[in-house]
Amino acid sequence: MISPLISLKSNSVLIIVTSLLLLCINFSIANEDYYYYYYKERTALYSLKTVLNNPFLHKVWTGPHCHFNTSIWYGIKCSADGHVAELVLENMGLRGNISESALINFSELSVLSFKHNYLSGTIMDFGLNPKLTRIDLSGNSFSGQIPASVLRLSGLVSFLLQDNSLTGSVPEFNQSSLREFNLSNNNLSGFVPKTTALELFGLDSYSGNPELAHYSSAGSKNDIAPSTGSPDDKDQSLKAILKKYLYVLDVVLLAVVILLLVLYFRKAKRLKKMMKEEAELRDRETKYSMANERIKGEEKSRDHHQIKSVEVESSQRLSVSNNNNNNNNTNGIGGGQAERGKLVFIHGDDEDDKREETFKMGDLLKASAEGLGKGTSGNCYKAMMEGKPVVVVKRLRNLKPLTEEEFAKQLLLVANHQRHPNLLPVLAYYHSKNEKLLVYEYVAKGNLFNRIHGGRGKRDRIPFRWGSRLTVARGVARALEFLHLNTSSPVAVPHGNLKSTNILLGDNDSALVSDYGLASLIALPVAVQRTVSYRSPEYQSTKRVSKKSDVWSFGGLLLELLTGKVAAYAAPAGARGVDLCRWVHRAVREEWTAEIFDGEIAVNRRSAVPGMLRLLEIALRCIETSPERRPDMSEVVREVEEIQLVDQSEDEDDDHGHSHERSLTDDSSMSTIASGDYRR
Ligand SMILES: Nc1ncnc2c1ncn2[C@@H]1O[C@H](COP(=O)(O)OP(=O)(O)OP(=O)(O)O)[C@@H](O)[C@H]1O
Numbered sequence: 082m083i084s085p086l087i088s089l090k091s092n093s094v095l096i097i098v099t100s101l102l103l104l105c106i107n108f109s110i111a112n113e114d115y116y117y118y119y120y121k122e123r124t125a126l127y128s129l130k131t132v133l134n135n136p137f138l139h140k141v142w143t144g145p146h147c148h149f150n151t152s153i154w155y156g157i158k159c160s161a162d163g164h165v166a167e168l169v170l171e172n173m174g175l176r177g178n179i180s181e182s183a184l185i186n187f188s189e190l191s192v193l194s195f196k197h198n199y200l201s202g203t204i205m206d207f208g209l210n211p212k213l214t215r216i217d218l219s220g221n222s223f224s225g226q227i228p229a230s231v232l233r234l235s236g237l238v239s240f241l242l243q244d245n246s247l248t249g250s251v252p253e254f255n256q257s258s259l260r261e262f263n264l265s266n267n268n269l270s271g272f273v274p275k276t277t278a279l280e281l282f283g284l285d286s287y288s289g290n291p292e293l294a295h296y297s298s299a300g301s302k303n304d305i306a307p308s309t310g311s312p313d314d315k316d317q318s319l320k321a322i323l324k325k326y327l328y329v330l331d332v333v334l335l336a337v338v339i340l341l342l343v344l345y346f347r348k349a350k351r352l353k354k355m356m357k358e359e360a361e362l363r364d365r366e367t368k369y370s371m372a373n374e375r376i377k378g379e380e381k382s383r384d385h386h387q388i389k390s391v392e393v394e395s396s397q398r399l400s401v402s403n404n405n406n407n408n409n410n411t412n413g414i415g416g417g418q419a420e421r422g423k424l425v426f427i428h429g430d431d432e433d434d435k436r437e438e439t440f441k442m443g444d445l446l447k448a449s450a451e452g453l454g455k456g457t458s459g460n461c462y463k464a465m466m467e468g469k470p471v472v473v474v475k476r477l478r479n480l481k482p483l484t485e486e487e488f489a490k491q492l493l494l495v496a497n498h499q500r501h502p503n504l505l506p507v508l509a510y511y512h513s514k515n516e517k518l519l520v521y522e523y524v525a526k527g528n529l530f531n532r533i534h535g536g537r538g539k540r541d542r543i544p545f546r547w548g549s550r551l552t553v554a555r556g557v558a559r560a561l562e563f564l565h566l567n568t569s570s571p572v573a574v575p576h577g578n579l580k581s582t583n584i585l586l587g588d589n590d591s592a593l594v595s596d597y598g599l600a601s602l603i604a605l606p607v608a609v610q611r612t613v614s615y616r617s618p619e620y621q622s623t624k625r626v627s628k629k630s631d632v633w634s635f636g637g638l639l640l641e642l643l644t645g646k647v648a649a650y651a652a653p654a655g656a657r658g659v660d661l662c663r664w665v666h667r668a669v670r671e672e673w674t675a676e677i678f679d680g681e682i683a684v685n686r687r688s689a690v691p692g693m694l695r696l697l698e699i700a701l702r703c704i705e706t707s708p709e710r711r712p713d714m715s716e717v718v719r720e721v722e723e724i725q726l727v728d729q730s731e732d733e734d735d736d737h738g739h740s741h742e743r744s745l746t747d748d749s750s751m752s753t754i755a756s757g758d759y760r761r
Contacts, residue, residue, distance in 0.1 A: 121186040122146065122165050126154070132177040133170075164189035171196045171217075178202040181228075185209045188321070196220050196241070204242070206230050215239040219263065227252055227264075242267070243289070251293065254278045265289040424520070426509040427492065440469040442511065445520070450474070454582075454653070458596075458603050463523055471523040472508065476516070480602055485512050488602070492519075495598035503560035505585055505595035524593055529553060529638075530581035530653065533645055533679075547682045547689040549590040550642045551726055554696060556592030557584055558721050561635055562714040564597060565628045577626045579634035581641055582653050618706045629708035635717065636703025640665055643697055645679025662704045669701070692724040 123146055130142050138155065146152055147159035158167035165187050175198035184190060184205045194217040203225035207213055213234050219241045226249030227242065239261035240254070250271035251264060255278045262282045266289030273279060273287055273295050287293055424442040448464040459477040466472075483491070492510055500506075511518040536542035557579070564576055576597045583596040617630040640661045641648050649658035668677045678693055699720050705711045712720070
């Protein structure tokens with residue numbers, strides 16, 4: 082951006098300097114001209130003084146003859162630029178023979194008068210006195226012809242040459258400016274030319290010329306001879322022409338300089354503007370990227386400290402005091418309708434079920450948070466408050482556009498479902514225009530997915546044995562049964578998203594099913610993405626989530642428990658899964674059932690095998706393609722509970738006499754499963 086400005090600047094400066102240099106040269110030439118002409122005039126005046134030889138003139142014609150337009154020399158007037166403009170020496174009794182070239186150095190001369198003296202010689206050449214307007218040489222003794230150069234005096238007003246001894250013809254004067262004209266009393270001859278200018282003057286102007294006829298009827302053929310001039314004259318005229326050109330050049334150069342300056346300043350202004358705009362743009366970009374960075378930073382810190390971001394909104398608009406002890410709540414939700422900005426604790430209907438409101442929104446806002454994971458319905462954060470129980474905050478997103486009342490109503494349904502030992506209760510919720518939060522107890526042992534798949538092959542992995550898996554299966558079955566049978570709910574709410582990451586592990590491997598009841602809050606397109614039940618075969622035709630689709634999901638969960646393989650439809654982001662239903666069906670069909678079970682289940686426990694096969698059988702019935710052929714959850718619970726829970730310590734025993742594979746293949750149940758007779 083700067084370089085064009087510099088190049089423009091340097092070019093312009095070069096041109097300006099050159100132009101100024103030329104102007105200086107011109108000026109010095111002009112100056113030199115001035116002095117040249119000044120001294121030439123002076124020399125001519127001195128020559129004239131010598132010729133005239135007049136004591137008076139000798140006395141007064143000294144020093145500089147012109148100082149600008151003033152002169153101390155007698156008979157001389159100067160022009161503004163210090164040249165002789167008038168030469169008037171009248172009635173002084175002057176004598177002398179004036180040369181023809183006596184006036185050639187007076188280029189500015191406009192008035193010449195030597196009238197009434199005794200001067201002789203020929204009439205001077207006026208070829209280099211173009212400004213002459215008045216010539217009065219009357220009353221002298223001039224002889225010879227009237228020079229043709231008088232015809233070139235275009236501004237001639239007065240021409241008085243009477244009373245001399247002139248001979249020859251009258252030149253063809255035709256200057257329209259001519260007002261006074263007298264050639265009387267000379268020895269002129271021929272005809273007075275018939276020109277418009279001369280027609281103005283009568284006989285008096287020609288009288289006293291015996292051989293001169295007043296009008297030339299034939300018209301004079303007097304050619305105006307061009308001034309031949311001396312070499313010096315030629316030099317003068319050349320100089321005059323050169324001077325004229327130099328003036329023109331000066332004007333042109335000056336115009337160029339002005340033009341360049343104008344262009345330079347305009348371009349500089351434009352460049353300055355462009356640079357300013359560019360700087361502004363850069364400034365804006367910097368601000369924009371800084372803002373972007375800031376937003377990114379904010380997003381990042383929101384991810385890590387999500388709860389903190391609520392603080393801004395809450396502290397601005399919301400009261401942090403939360404514990405609503407108002408018991409006029411008929412719906413079972415603590416405090417009835419959520420007051421704007423308050424954390425609303427969810428209680429059961431009866432007094433016994435009242436939760437202790439051990440923390441407030443303010444505590445939550447101050448808590449340090451740790452991200453647990455990004456679900457499709459929102460992100461989960463572990464919130465650690467000082468001196469308070471650790472909780473999990475689920476920041477909901479992709480919600481249906483529900484009003485606060487509708488949101489509270491849906492949570493009421495959840496609240497009514499929550500009082501079961503295998504369902505993770507929602508402790509509280511928070512609702513504002515921009516923020517919807519659910520608060521849960523924190524379950525330290527984590528989720529079933531990590532228990533099955535986490536740390537495989539690592540030495541510190543605690544094996545997940547058959548007894549624990551069966552306990553989990555029972556707990557989940559009971560929780561689902563509870564959800565499906567809950568008649569107190571005005572709307573039947575299937576879980577809709579049953580999968581191993583939504584099953585948390587409490588004490589003694591008790592299952593805590595979470596994430597239930599959210600399907601009614603989430604916008605449908607997102608719900609389709611997240612909800613495992615939507616992947617059930619019948620969803621393609623019915624487009625509805627049902628209790629039977631929950632059964633299908635439960636079947637899938639049992640397969641995951643038994644095989645230790647990740648189910649593709651329920652795999653969290655980043656985990657690759659297999660189509661467990663197809664895989665297991667194939668294994669059963671091809672009678673390599675022994676390979677179905679996770680090697681870690683019961684390393685060498687023969688006693689566990691019947692239960693495992695029984696659970697596999699139940700799982701296969703749950704994943705029947707036709708929903709009608711699937712058992713309902715009550716049936717499933719009964720069957721799962723019939724499976725004998727082997728002594729936990731047996732899980733750990735080593736039975737070196739029987740290999741795991743042999744135990745399974747030897748079992749007669751295998752043939753039952755393979756033949757498909759597990760269906761009741
Ligand atoms: N109360 C809790 N205690 C401990 N861990 C929890 C608790 N609630 C959720 N988690 C864990 O936090 C993680 C994120 O859960 P979240 O429900 O947001 O996503 P998801 O279960 O992976 O997917 P989806 O949104 O489909 O349910 C999961 O690993 C989940 O097991």
